[in-house]
Amino acid sequence: MLVNLTEYFDINGTSHLSVPFEAEDLFDGIEHREIVKRSPIELDITSIGEGKLEIKGDVSITLKDKCSRCLEDVEVEVSASFDYSVVKPDGYHELSDDEQLFMDGYSLNADILANNELLMSLPMKVLCKDDCKGxxxxxxxxxxxxxxxxxxxxxxxxxxxxxxxxxxxxxx
Ligand SMILES: [Zn+2]
Ligand SMILES: [Zn+2]
Incomplete structure (x- = not known):
């Protein structure tokens, strides 16, 4: 979901937003992983002065993957926390690589942000159980x-x- 950040640059204190994670699946550029359970993306947005916002948040989902030993379907819980600062788009500041990914003018693309954060939190190896015999x-x-x-x-x-x-x- 796109979150318009315009008003938050002028608000004192932290605003909490709960926005839906609207991506159909988790996508790493190659593989689509089906999301079977999702919770909203929780965002805390704070104006930290000089046209900057601090955006903290977390997101968690359950996705369908395959056990790397026996190849059975497994449900994997993945959660991620993030903390970014975003500069007001005034035409002077160059966007950081992160901002370029998820910022579109004054709008934060929360789905892209959440997708990227969750990808970085994927377990290296998925097993249906620790002692899977394969x-x-x-x-x-x-x-x-x-x-x-x-x-x-x-x-x-x-x-x-x-x-x-x-x-x-x-x-x-
Ligand atoms: Zn297994
Ligand atoms: Zn055999």
Whole structure:
């Protein structure tokens, strides 16, 4: 949602706004992640003088992702807090890289801001549970649901080398 910031430059104290997060999904430029639960974007806007606003806030969502071991769908809660200062667009100040992304004249694009902040807060690795057993490398069954009995023994390569030497000597 676009938030017009014009009036806040002249307000003393902090104004709290609760604005809807209207993005359909979380998008990192490549992948769209479905948002299954969302709460409003909470913003605290404070005029800090010299035509500047401090914009603090937080946002949280639940999105659908896949367990990186067993590939089952998992719901992941992601939340982010942010703190920016924004300069009144007077034609003199150059916008910072951050502002260029989410500011459009006097309007703050809260969806873009929230999207970017949430992307930076994504967990590095998504697991359905800490001890997820993953997929069997032979038959790809999800081992959390049962054991397929496949032989997945991978010999230690150093041991394998010794066995080769042993076998070679035996043949002589
Ligand atoms: Zn899993
Ligand atoms: Zn298997």
């Amino acid at each position: 997929l069997c490398p032979v038959c790809f069954i999800n081992r959390n649901h049962g054991n397929c009995g496949c032989d997945t023994f991978v010999p230690d390569p150093r041991m394998a080398a010794l066995t080769d030497i042993f076998n070679a000597n035996k043949e002589v």
